[in-house]
Amino acid sequence: MTERVVVDPITRIEGHLRIEAQMNGNTIEQAYSAGTMVRGIEIILRGRDPRDAWAYAQRICGVCTLVHGMASIRSVEDALKYTIPPNAQLIRNLMIAAQYVHDHVMHFYHLHALDWVDVVSALSADPKATSELAQKISPHWPNSTPGYFSDQQAKLKKFVEAGQLGIFAKAYWGHPAYKLPPEANLMAVSHYLEALAWQRDVVKLHAIFGGKNPHPNFLVGGVPCPIDLNSDSALNMKRLSQVQDIIKKMQVFVDQVYVPDTLAIASFYKDWFKQGEGLGNFMTYGDFPEKGMDDPASFLIPSGVILNRDLSKIHPVDLNAEDQIQEFVAHSWYDYSDDKNKGLHPYVGETELNYSGPKPPYKQLDVDQSYSWMKSPRWKGQAVEVGPLARVLMLYATGHEHTKSLVDYTLKYLDAPIEALYSTLGRTAARTLETKIIADKMQTWFDLLVANIKAGDTKTFNDALWEPSSWPSSAKGVGYMEAPRGALAHWIVIKDQKIANYQAVVPSTWNAGPRDAQNQAGAYEASLKGHVLHDPKQPVEILRTIHSFDPCIACAVHVTDPDGDELIKVQVR
Amino acid sequence: MRVLVLGLGNVLMEDEGVGVRAVELLESRYRLPPQVEVIDGGTTGTELLEPMRNVDYLIVADAVNTGAPPGTLVRLTGAEIPAFFQCKLSNHQLGLSDLLAVLTVTGESPKAVTIIGMVPHSLNNTLGLTPATLERLEQMVEMLVAELRRIGVEAELRPAPLPCFWAEQTRSEASACA
Numbered sequence: 001m002t003e004r005v006v007v008d009p010i011t012r013i014e015g016h017l018r019i020e021a022q023m024n025g026n027t028i029e030q031a032y033s034a035g036t037m038v039r040g041i042e043i044i045l046r047g048r049d050p051r052d053a054w055a056y057a058q059r060i061c062g063v064c065t066l067v068h069g070m071a072s073i074r075s076v077e078d079a080l081k082y083t084i085p086p087n088a089q090l091i092r093n094l095m096i097a098a099q100y101v102h103d104h105v106m107h108f109y110h111l112h113a114l115d116w117v118d119v120v121s122a123l124s125a126d127p128k129a130t131s132e133l134a135q136k137i138s139p140h141w142p143n144s145t146p147g148y149f150s151d152q153q154a155k156l157k158k159f160v161e162a163g164q165l166g167i168f169a170k171a172y173w174g175h176p177a178y179k180l181p182p183e184a185n186l187m188a189v190s191h192y193l194e195a196l197a198w199q200r201d202v203v204k205l206h207a208i209f210g211g212k213n214p215h216p217n218f219l220v221g222g223v224p225c226p227i228d229l230n231s232d233s234a235l236n237m238k239r240l241s242q243v244q245d246i247i248k249k250m251q252v253f254v255d256q257v258y259v260p261d262t263l264a265i266a267s268f269y270k271d272w273f274k275q276g277e278g279l280g281n282f283m284t285y286g287d288f289p290e291k292g293m294d295d296p297a298s299f300l301i302p303s304g305v306i307l308n309r310d311l312s313k314i315h316p317v318d319l320n321a322e323d324q325i326q327e328f329v330a331h332s333w334y335d336y337s338d339d340k341n342k343g344l345h346p347y348v349g350e351t352e353l354n355y356s357g358p359k360p361p362y363k364q365l366d367v368d369q370s371y372s373w374m375k376s377p378r379w380k381g382q383a384v385e386v387g388p389l390a391r392v393l394m395l396y397a398t399g400h401e402h403t404k405s406l407v408d409y410t411l412k413y414l415d416a417p418i419e420a421l422y423s424t425l426g427r428t429a430a431r432t433l434e435t436k437i438i439a440d441k442m443q444t445w446f447d448l449l450v451a452n453i454k455a456g457d458t459k460t461f462n463d464a465l466w467e468p469s470s471w472p473s474s475a476k477g478v479g480y481m482e483a484p485r486g487a488l489a490h491w492i493v494i495k496d497q498k499i500a501n502y503q504a505v506v507p508s509t510w511n512a513g514p515r516d517a518q519n520q521a522g523a524y525e526a527s528l529k530g531h532v533l534h535d536p537k538q539p540v541e542i543l544r545t546i547h548s549f550d551p552c553i554a555c556a557v558h559v560t561d562p563d564g565d566e567l568i569k570v571q572v573r
Numbered sequence: 574m575r576v577l578v579l580g581l582g583n584v585l586m587e588d589e590g591v592g593v594r595a596v597e598l599l600e601s602r603y604r605l606p607p608q609v610e611v612i613d614g615g616t617t618g619t620e621l622l623e624p625m626r627n628v629d630y631l632i633v634a635d636a637v638n639t640g641a642p643p644g645t646l647v648r649l650t651g652a653e654i655p656a657f658f659q660c661k662l663s664n665h666q667l668g669l670s671d672l673l674a675v676l677t678v679t680g681e682s683p684k685a686v687t688i689i690g691m692v693p694h695s696l697n698n699t700l701g702l703t704p705a706t707l708e709r710l711e712q713m714v715e716m717l718v719a720e721l722r723r724i725g726v727e728a729e730l731r732p733a734p735l736p737c738f739w740a741e742q743t744r745s746e747a748s749a750c751a
Contacts (some may be wrong), residue, residue: 045701055738059585062668106619117726150726196679200623213612275689350601483620 016549019542020365021528026536031521031528033375033512042351049468050076050494054218057490060504062468066099066506067483068490069218074293075492076220077168077478083292085459088222090449091209093288094243095216097442098205101250103484104388104435105258107550109188109195111320112428115544116265117188118178123157125149125186133183135209137264141256141485143194152190169223172538179268186263191257191284198253205246207398208239221247224462235460240450249444252438262432263413263462266425275425276545278527279383282306282390283317285489287482288441290448300441301391301482302398305379309422311397317379319478319489322347327375327505330517331367333357334375343378343515346491346503371512376522377505385523386486386510387549388431389421395437402440406433424527427548468497483507485550511549524549576609576726577683578593578717579629581669583616588643588693588706592634594739595689595713599634601735603728605717615704618668630724631683633669637690639698644709646716651686652659685724689716701743 022030043351045053057072058065063405070092072436077084082090127150134144180188209225211214260431262275266273281424286296286303296303318324326343329336335354336344343352356370376383384390395403410429412416420426465471474498480489486507493501494525513522521529526544580596583589593613600611614621625631670690676682691713694703702710718728 039586041585043698053744055742056585059583059615062618065615065617102619110619155678196622196675199619203620203623214617215615237718538706 001554015406017546018365019528019546020367020540021522021531021533023533023536026533028531028533031525031542032365032371033121033256033374033514033524034365034372035228035512041504042349042495042502044501048499050079050492050496050499051466052218053470053499054489055218055345057504058215058218060100060506063103064483064485064488064506065215066095066210066521067481070096071479071481071483071488071490071504072492073218073220074479074481075477075490076479077477078293078479079475079492079494080465080471082221082465083294083462084222085277085457085462086291087227087449087452088278088456088460088462089289089292090445090452091223091225091460093290093445094247095209096287097438097445098202098246100438100484101254101435101442102199102202103255103550104431105195105198106260107260107484108428108432109192112259112547112550113188113192113265115540115547117180117192118175118185119156119178119189120160120173121178122186122189123153123160123181123182125153125182127186129185130183132307134187136157137260138256138542141260143190143386149186149190152193153243154184155193155416156186157187168275172540175534175538175540176213177534177540180265181268184264184268186262192262192414194257195253198249201249205243207245208235219461221463221466222459225460227458227460228432229453240453243446247439247442250442254439256437257448259432260295263410264427266414266429269425270414270416273414273423274426275531275546276427276527277422278523278525278529280307280309280422281384281523281553282393283379283384283386283487284390284394285317285319285322285482285487287480287481288438290445290558300396300438304394304398305382305384305392306390307382309419311393314394314397319480320347322381323347325377325501325505327377327380328516329370329375331370331514332372333370343381343517344479346489347493347501347506349491349501349503351503361496367515370514374513375505376513376516377510378516378520381518381524383516383520385524386426388484388486389427390436390486391482392430392434393421395434399469400437402437403433408437422547424548456516469476471497474500486510491528508549508551512551524551574608574630574727575651576630576632576721576724577624578609578611578634578721579614579621579625580612580633581614581616581633585698587692587697587699588702589636589694589696590739591636591691591693591702591706591710591713594632594702594710594737596715596738597737598714599717599728601737601740602714602731602741604731604739605721605728606726609652609721610644616668618672621668622672622675624682625676626679626681628683629685631686632717633686633688633690635669635688635690636693637688639665639690641692643692643694644705645692646709646713647688647690647692647721648692648716650686654688678699685690687720689713689720700739719741 018034020032021028022178054069054072058069060068067345088194128146130149150311193400206216207213229236255283283305284303286299286301288300289298322345328343333355335352336350476493478489488507491503509521527545533539533541580592584593589722596611694705723730
């Protein structure tokens with residue numbers, strides 16, 4: 001008898017992703033990933049001023065406002081060959097980096113940790129033993145006394161007894177897949193609360209550079225943030241020292257809480273180093289230029305493709321080549337005017353909706369036909385994974401020293417071989433390690449910015465091409481970046497000073513897209529194959545692997561599913 | 574006293590963005606005292622924790638679905654709020670109810686929460702509100718003003734309204750189509 005486990009929607013906070021897992025006994029035989037919302041930004045942007053596109057693009061997704069705004073202004077700058085001042089580049093790096101550190105820490109404690117940490121078990125922890133554990137794994141972090149953990153436990157107890165689990169209510173407490181001792185659970189839950197307190201300070205960085213939050217301002221040609229050390233309304237000494245404080249706070253939390261917790265939790269779940277890989281193909285577009293987008297050699301993260309785990313060969317990626325990046329809709333609810341089974345490069349991309357699925361609410365999708373509002377992007381026909389694991393592998397393969405030492409240390413600490421990286425837990429660990437790499441690098445960019453200002457360079461905006469009358473009658477370009485969730489690019493075609501075509505291919509589409517015309521699975525689909533579910537009614541195993549990708553489906557697809565299901569709805573048929 | 578007026582919704586999805594448009598119009602038309610912060614929250618999540626912490630009053634403007642006919646304006650407060658979340662009336666309440674739950678854990682909950690909502694007519698992938706929703710937008714803004722008055726905050730009419738980004742973008746859309 002075959003049955004299908006349906007998890008819909010799978011994100012605890014944002015988005016509408018539906019996973020259908022075809023079971024054989026307790027083993028997942030095939031998995032299908034469907035976005036149940038549609039995205040319409042491409043249609044809305046046509047005919048608009050390219051300089052305004054960022055304001056729309058940042059509304060694509062509630063979790064990723066910054067990165068879509070950034071990709072959008074980069075696309076216009078690429079199309080117009082518009083260079084930006086060095087200070088603007090450094091400020092953009094700091095803003096993107098702050099997004100990484102914030103998102104990755106919040107993803108870990110707020111969402112993903114709950115797949116590994118049993119909140120209810122924390123109630124039976126011994127605060128003294130918890131304190132010993134905490135001091136062992138992180139000797140310098142101050143909040144580690146028995147009294148501190150006793151207080152945290154009392155707070156949690158009150159909360160659980162009042163039946164107000166709230167954010168913690170949506171997991172499978174007591175499931176045998178939870179392996180941490182109560183003390184490790186109490187430590188992690190306490191750090192969840194500390195992450196919330198930490199977060200309040202670090203989000204301020206975007207407001208300092210972008211004027212406001214949660215929708216910071218952007219500017220084609222630079223950053224909308226003048227530098228004037230003697231002005232109250234510009235980036236001055238006081239604000240710069242706030243930025244310095246925030247960078248330090250980020251680094252300390254990552255070094256003394258996030259990294260040690262990841263290692264401690266991982267040490268109890270080593271079997272998750274052997275499953276959940278998926279494709280074995282990885283892609284990065286590259287990002288964090290120290291000099292400029294036109295100088296990829298100055299990027300912190302290089303661009304490239306790794307195929308079949310072969311770290312000795314990095315294939316170059318050309319985002320403008322028509323035969324490299326293509327989107328397929330063979331299993332998606334779209335039509336292409338020429339041939340539904342052919343791939344289209346984003347410059348000539350089409351967004352013609354054609355819903356042929358069942359009327360919601362439905363029990364099961366017909367996966368032989370179209371079954372998702374996501375397209376299937378491919379690189380030279382290959383399905384690839386994007387995100388932290390792809391980036392860490394790329395840094396490792398290209399000999400980045402800091403990455404190499406961190407990865408080697410982690411593997412040694414956990415007594416795991418290099419192959420362990422290709423897994424659910426490898427992906428989660430890669431996210432933690434890249435947070436440290438980026439948080440540490442923020443200091444370098446900040447120091448360069450301060451040195452420029454001290455040398456008298458306060459320029460943050462290049463006005464040379466601001467006026468549309470200075471533009472060619474037609475232009476096209478691609479704005480790419482490494483978003484926290486992976487490679488993101490916006491392709492723009494400009495005709496007579498207006499947007500003629502606009503296509504965004506987002507990280508979650510690379511990872512969560514459906515099968516393509518060749519019936520090749522996407523990264524989510526491939527990664528779930530072979531998972532054994534202890535109890536198909538409580539598929540925490542699916543959540544672990546899918547959450548290791550940090551899904552953000554509000555990002556990949558758009559309109560809401562009208563039936564408003566339970567947060568995690570599991571139906572077994 | 575600290576007050577947060579929070580507009581939620583997606584302006585790229587027709588009436589879904591009515592909450593954002595309501596707070597935009599509120600700020601454009603009225604001068605508010607410094608203890609009142611107005612935020613266009615869009616569909617964001619954790620970034621809203623910081624402004625929500627420890628406010629005395631949280632007033633949320635949002636598209637809601639109560640089962641009432643489209644265009645219906647509702648005011649939900651006190652005991653109606655948890656029930657509101659359980660019934661999942663709004664598309665953003667996952668985010669909002671989670672944020673409120675987090676603030677309960679940290680002991681930083683707003684002292685009072687009120688939702689001023691409108692039942693949407695249509696949620697297509699287009700910019701701008703449907704004409705029927707647009708017609709009621711002013712009424713929604715007046716409900717926000719009344720809500721502020723109820724807690725002792727007087728909104729002062731500006732001599733001339735400030736520009737509204739989304740309203741203007743929508744107007745250019747309408748003229749482009751005409």
